Amino acid sequence: MKIIQITTFYHPVTGGVESQVEEIAQLLTEKGHNVKVFTTNSSRQGHGKIAQINSEIKNIPVKRYRTLFSVSKFHKIAPSMLLGLLNEDFDILHVHGFRKFEVYTALLAAKLKGKKVVVTTHNPFTTNIRSQNLEYLVKFHDLTLGKIFSKYLDKIIALLPTEIPILHDKFNVPEDKIQVIPNGIKNHFWEKIEFNKQKFLNKILEKSDKKPDKNNWDHVILATCRLNEVKGLQNLKLASDKLKNCLFLFIGGDDGYKKQLMSIYRNNSNVAITGSYILRTEIRKAYQIADVFVLPSLHEPFGLTPVESVASGTPVIATNVGGPKHVLSEDYAIFLNPNNQELWHKNIKKLLTNNDLRTKYIKLGQKDVEKYRWEKIIQRIIKLYEQLA
Numbered sequence: 001m002k003i004i005q006i007t008t009f010y011h012p013v014t015g016g017v018e019s020q021v022e023e024i025a026q027l028l029t030e031k032g033h034n035v036k037v038f039t040t041n042s043s044r045q046g047h048g049k050i051a052q053i054n055s056e057i058k059n060i061p062v063k064r065y066r067t068l069f070s071v072s073k074f075h076k077i078a079p080s081m082l083l084g085l086l087n088e089d090f091d092i093l094h095v096h097g098f099r100k101f102e103v104y105t106a107l108l109a110a111k112l113k114g115k116k117v118v119v120t121t122h123n124p125f126t127t128n129i130r131s132q133n134l135e136y137l138v139k140f141h142d143l144t145l146g147k148i149f150s151k152y153l154d155k156i157i158a159l160l161p162t163e164i165p166i167l168h169d170k171f172n173v174p175e176d177k178i179q180v181i182p183n184g185i186k187n188h189f190w191e192k193i194e195f196n197k198q199k200f201l202n203k204i205l206e207k208s209d210k211k212p213d214k215n216n217w218d219h220v221i222l223a224t225c226r227l228n229e230v231k232g233l234q235n236l237k238l239a240s241d242k243l244k245n246c247l248f249l250f251i252g253g254d255d256g257y258k259k260q261l262m263s264i265y266r267n268n269s270n271v272a273i274t275g276s277y278i279l280r281t282e283i284r285k286a287y288q289i290a291d292v293f294v295l296p297s298l299h300e301p302f303g304l305t306p307v308e309s310v311a312s313g314t315p316v317i318a319t320n321v322g323g324p325k326h327v328l329s330e331d332y333a334i335f336l337n338p339n340n341q342e343l344w345h346k347n348i349k350k351l352l353t354n355n356d357l358r359t360k361y362i363k364l365g366q367k368d369v370e371k372y373r374w375e376k377i378i379q380r381i382i383k384l385y386e387q388l389a
Contacts, residue, residue: 001389002034002089006106007096008076010039010064011057012050014253014277015226016304017096017122020183024094025060027378035060038084038102040076042067044255072134077101085109091389093117098124098156099141107149116388120157120181123301125166126322129230146171154388157181157381159302160326179384182327183304184377189284189311190366197289204251204286209275210262217247217270219352222290222314224283224305225297226255227275232296232319233261238341239348240268246352251286253277287312292351295319296338303327307372310365315351315358317344327372332365 007021025035037057041049041064055062065078082105085093090113093106098121110117130138150156150171158164158180167173202215221239225231233250240248248271250261258275265271278286287293293309295318303324306316310328318324320335328335334351336343351358370376 001091001385003028003092003094003385004036004038004085004088004090005094005096006038006081006102008040008074008100008102009042009044010037010062013042013044015044016183016302019280020304021096022058022060023184023186023374024378024381026058027374028382029060031378031382033382036088037062038081039064040067040078040081041065042070042076042078044073071101071137072131075099075101079105081105082109086112090115092385094385095119097122099138099146103153104145104149107152110154111152116154118155118157118384118388119153121159121163121167123159123163123323125163126299126301128299128321142170151177153177155179155384157384159183160323162326181377181380181384182372183302183307184374185304185308185311185369185372186374189287189308191284192288192313193285195285195288197285200282200285201249201289204249204274204278205272207274207276208272209258210265210271210273212247212272213269218245219243219247219291220289221246221248221292221294221348222251222286222309223249223294223296224251224286225295226252227258227261227273228255229257229260230298231257232298232338234264235296235338235341236294236344237264237268239345240265240271242345243349243352244270246270246348247272249286249290250274251278251283283308284312287314290314292317292348294344294348295324296336296344297321298338300324306333307369310369311372313362313366315361315365317347317351328365329368332361332363332368 005021005025028035065081067076067078069077093110095102095106106117150173156178168175250273287309293314293316297319300319300322306318306324309316317334319338325335334347
């Protein structure tokens with residue numbers, strides 16, 4: 001099949017959606033499908049553009065279309081993408097993101113050419129922090145474009161079952177057009193690799209924008225995410241104040257909040273902030289050096305990094321707002337109100353000091369998240385394509 005994956009941002013822009021699109025494109029290509037990626041030329045930060053319009057990234061052709069203007073940080077308007085789609089030969093258009101301009105561009109192109117369009121929502125319904133103007137725009141969209149046109153999409157992939165009633169009741173999407181297919185992760189997260197953990201940690205700390213006062217720690221508390229207020233890293237302040245012999249390692253690129261985080265933790269000598277991402281191939285090493293993985297997001301659509309952490313054998317404490325509590329299980333993970341700093345402190349300490357609980361969580365968790373292996377997820381996506389084509 002000829003399939004075009006459509007996303008607002010794509011590499012070198014880094015994020016969960018971008019990684020999912022890349023991995024889907026690579027897996028489809030490996031299975032003999034003809035795959036291209038269409039995206040805008042925008043960066044996530046809202047300033048600067050991706051210089052190379054057309055390129056090839058990891059053997060996947062990428063076409064970028066010029067952003068005419070932005071509705072918000074995450075909503076870019078690139079009208080020329082419609083012409084690009086009309087000039088392409090395809091069987092399936094797969095759009096990543098709901099409430100996106102690209103959805104309606106793809107829908108129009110697919111209907112004009114008699115082809116099919118699939119949308120993965122990436123669950124925007126958990127978002128609870130928006131500017132007032134953007135909140136008005138979202139409500140306006142949901143009452144107009146969303147309500148009128150969403151039912152004409154050939155298939156909507158929801159990441160979580162909790163999205164089904166929203167899509168059905170609020171957007172008039174027939175339930176038989178909705179299919180739940182979660183995000184996927186690569187096999188290597190289950191594979192233990194041999195490396196010098198202290199040397200690896202020292203390398204990360206050396207390149208960090210905020211460095212701790214020493215290299216040797218009793219425990220490592222890890223968060224891997226973009227540095228944005230919504231990820232809730234500021235709510236680990238009390239835990240870092242009280243657990244002085246633990247290193248709190250925040251790995252991620254600046255998404256507009258690094259300066260504030262640096263200020264919040266300026267007096268915490270046990271906090272390291274990288275200010276940049278590390279290679280995906282190195283992320284699994286980071287999980288292996290950690291004793292606890294934390295994701296205190298104010299809201300979280302899915303929560304891919306906690307899944308990766310569990311697969312890697314590192315216990316997880318995550319937000320109870322959004323996806324993680326549905327993606328993982330209370331049998332082997334802890335879910336907390338992101339704003340309750342005392343609870344985060346107590347539960348981090350509990351996981352660090354209770355070896356029996358840690359062992360139980362690791363054993364149960366690694367087995368359960370087997371269902372998120374890409375080899376299982378990609379087959380479900382291909383089957384959906386085949387049913388439509």
